[in-house]
Amino acid sequence: MNREKLSYGRGYPDLHDHIENLRAADLLYEIDCLINKDTELMPLVRWQFRGGISEAQRKAFLFNNITDSRGRDYTIPLVVGALATTPEIYGVGMGVPVSKIGEHWGQALASPIPPVEVNEAVCQELFFEGNRLNGEGNGLDALPVPLSTPGFDVAPYLTATSCISRDPETGIQNMGTYRGGIKASNRIGLKMFVNLRQGGHSHWSKYKQQGKKMPMAIIVGCPPALAYVSPQKVRENVDEISVAGALAGSPIRVVKAKTIDLLVPADAEIVIEGLVDTNMLEPEGPFGESHGHINLEEFNFIFEVTAITRRRNAIMTSIISQVTPSESSVIKRVAMEPKFLHHLKEHIGIKGLKHVSLHEPLTNIRRLAFLIFERGVPSTEVWRALYSAAHFDSACGKFVIAVNEDINPAQGDAVFWALAYRANPALDVEILKHRDRGHGPALERGDGEDTTMLINATLKTDMPPIALPTKNFMEDAKELWEKLGLPALKPESPWHGYSLGDWSQEWSEMGQRAADGAYMENGRRSAQLRKKDVFPNTSIRDVGQDLKDE
Numbered sequence: 036m037n038r039e040k041l042s043y044g045r046g047y048p049d050l051h052d053h054i055e056n057l058r059a060a061d062l063l064y065e066i067d068c069l070i071n072k073d074t075e076l077m078p079l080v081r082w083q084f085r086g087g088i089s090e091a092q093r094k095a096f097l098f099n100n101i102t103d104s105r106g107r108d109y110t111i112p113l114v115v116g117a118l119a120t121t122p123e124i125y126g127v128g129m130g131v132p133v134s135k136i137g138e139h140w141g142q143a144l145a146s147p148i149p150p151v152e153v154n155e156a157v158c159q160e161l162f163f164e165g166n167r168l169n170g171e172g173n174g175l176d177a178l179p180v181p182l183s184t185p186g187f188d189v190a191p192y193l194t195a196t197s198c199i200s201r202d203p204e205t206g207i208q209n210m211g212t213y214r215g216g217i218k219a220s221n222r223i224g225l226k227m228f229v230n231l232r233q234g235g236h237s238h239w240s241k242y243k244q245q246g247k248k249m250p251m252a253i254i255v256g257c258p259p260a261l262a263y264v265s266p267q268k269v270r271e272n273v274d275e276i277s278v279a280g281a282l283a284g285s286p287i288r289v290v291k292a293k294t295i296d297l298l299v300p301a302d303a304e305i306v307i308e309g310l311v312d313t314n315m316l317e318p319e320g321p322f323g324e325s326h327g328h329i330n331l332e333e334f335n336f337i338f339e340v341t342a343i344t345r346r347r348n349a350i351m352t353s354i355i356s357q358v359t360p361s362e363s364s365v366i367k368r369v370a371m372e373p374k375f376l377h378h379l380k381e382h383i384g385i386k387g388l389k390h391v392s393l394h395e396p397l398t399n400i401r402r403l404a405f406l407i408f409e410r411g412v413p414s415t416e417v418w419r420a421l422y423s424a425a426h427f428d429s430a431c432g433k434f435v436i437a438v439n440e441d442i443n444p445a446q447g448d449a450v451f452w453a454l455a456y457r458a459n460p461a462l463d464v465e466i467l468k469h470r471d472r473g474h475g476p477a478l479e480r481g482d483g484e485d486t487t488m489l490i491n492a493t494l495k496t497d498m499p500p501i502a503l504p505t506k507n508f509m510e511d512a513k514e515l516w517e518k519l520g521l522p523a524l525k526p527e528s529p530w531h532g533y534s535l536g537d538w539s540q541e542w543s544e545m546g547q548r549a550a551d552g553a554y555m556e557n558g559r560r561s562a563q564l565r566k567k568d569v570f571p572n573t574s575i576r577d578v579g580q581d582l583k584d585e
């Protein structure tokens with residue numbers, strides 16, 4: 036999508052514009068039939084991730100007609116998967132092609148654009164406080180918040196949140212995506228991970244010391260740039276709204292919240308204003324977590340709603356998370372991979388590193404990282420990268436595997452291939468102790484600590500070529516295959532042979548000769564090279580035959 040071609044009054048798309056862009060790009064399913072948000076809605080979207088549908092075919096879902104298990108209908112539509120069901124959808128939201136997402140993130144982090152304050156805001160067209168928040172059908176109970184994991188989750192959960200709080204010492208605001216379980220029409224059970232050092236939790240600790248409740252605004256539905264920043268770790272004391280401004284290419288408009296002292300995005304859909312108790316905690320969960328297991332019931336934060344403001348035509352957003360791949364893993368991966376690569380190349384100065392790939396299906400992007408190197412990088416450099424990758428992020432890189440560019444880490448078979456032929460466990464594996472257990476179910480063993488495994492599965496020496504016909508033969512055969520009308524091919528790497536360094540010009544010529552039908556000439560050559568005094572299986576090069584390297 037060409038950013039220049041888009042013209043929005045405010046300088047950036049809001050959620051309505053974004054949905055229009057998805058519709059125009061044929062990346063949206065619109066579901067108009069009545070759907071139960073407690074039992075049907077998320078299981079339906081889940082099939083998109085567990086039904087053998089390729090990533091490229093995934094779309095966002097807009098539900099226009101929602102009911103619940105109490106038989107109540109909702110006036111607000113709900114969109115799921117609109118932010119990051121695929122990198123392409125993410126690119127539409129950010130207004131850049133997928134290949135530019137990393138670069139765009141780098142620029143935004145380097146040059147944030149502070150927000151601009153406005154007096155009137157569409158997010159405050161409707162204002163509910165006091166009694167209008169109480170009881171069934173009011174307050175939070177009027178919002179179509181879906182049950183994410185029916186059968187396990189104990190409440191409808193807000194997942195696509197941007198939770199804004201302010202540091203009471205510096206005055207700088209933080210914005211993070213934290214889940215919120217609906218407890219009552221005016222109460223939310225909020226989870227802020229302590230071991231992930233969430234900005235909201237660090238503010239909460241300061242308010243607690245001061246003996247005050249923490250003001251917080253939970254934004255649900257907003258311009259995509261804000262939604263993309265919320266789940267990312269940004270340097271402490273950087274206002275994430277200004278990073279969103281840089282992603283959007285224009286200052287984000289903010290307005291004073293109605294009942295608390297915070298600035299909230301003026302173009303948001305729904306703003307839930309409230310106070311987080313710093314004295315008491317309340318049991319929260321079970322809830323299906325992004326690490327793919329159910330987070331069991333634990334004491335978490337109590338958010339008391341002071342007001343809800345919203346657009347008259349608000350659209351509610353939900354992110355589908357839990358077992359990966361999911362929208363939750365895509366939204367993190369597309370930004371984390373380039374950030375990880377940037378760190379290793381620019382801060383650590385690793386040479387020859389081409390990509391970082393975080394494994395997504397079932398493992399949830401953090402635990403298994405691949406470093407993809409060009410050929411010929413010295414082992415010491417590969418190891419420097421492996422050690423550095425293990426410490427980039429406390430939750431990231433439990434297993435870090437270095438491979439060469441011909442290995443596609445998204446293909447498990449290719450990874451096993453590299454481990455099988457390019458790594459010697461006694462020489463190429465290191466185990467490091469004392470790793471934080473990261474994001475996952477509690478560990479019962481090893482005092483709760485985890486361990487890191489580093490594997491260098493790159494080529495250390497030249498190897499003979501891959502034993503498949505060379506590229507020209509395979510390409511010609513593909514044309515023939517298609518002309519014959521045989522079933523459609525989905526080429527899997529490696530689909531042609533190529534040199535891994537140990538090969539000679541003479542063998543190439545002999546191969547070509549055989550393909551040209553002149554194999555007997557090769558036979559005449561070998562007859563001339565006959566020897567008496569050699570053991571069977573001796574390499575021709577070990578008896579002084581001079582073969583020029585290719």
Ligand SMILES: Cc1cc2nc3c(=O)[nH]c(=O)nc-3n(C[C@H](O)[C@H](O)[C@H](O)COP(=O)(O)O)c2cc1C
Nearest residue numbers: 210211212213214226227228233234266267268363
């Ligand atoms: C869909 C989704 C749900 C998330 N839920 C939570 C959560 O419940 N609690 C939490 O602490 N982090 C959660 N995260 C991760 C945080 O958003 C992420 O760590 C972010 O960096 C936190 O922002 P902060 O660093 O400004 O605190 C979630 C991320 C996504 C994408």
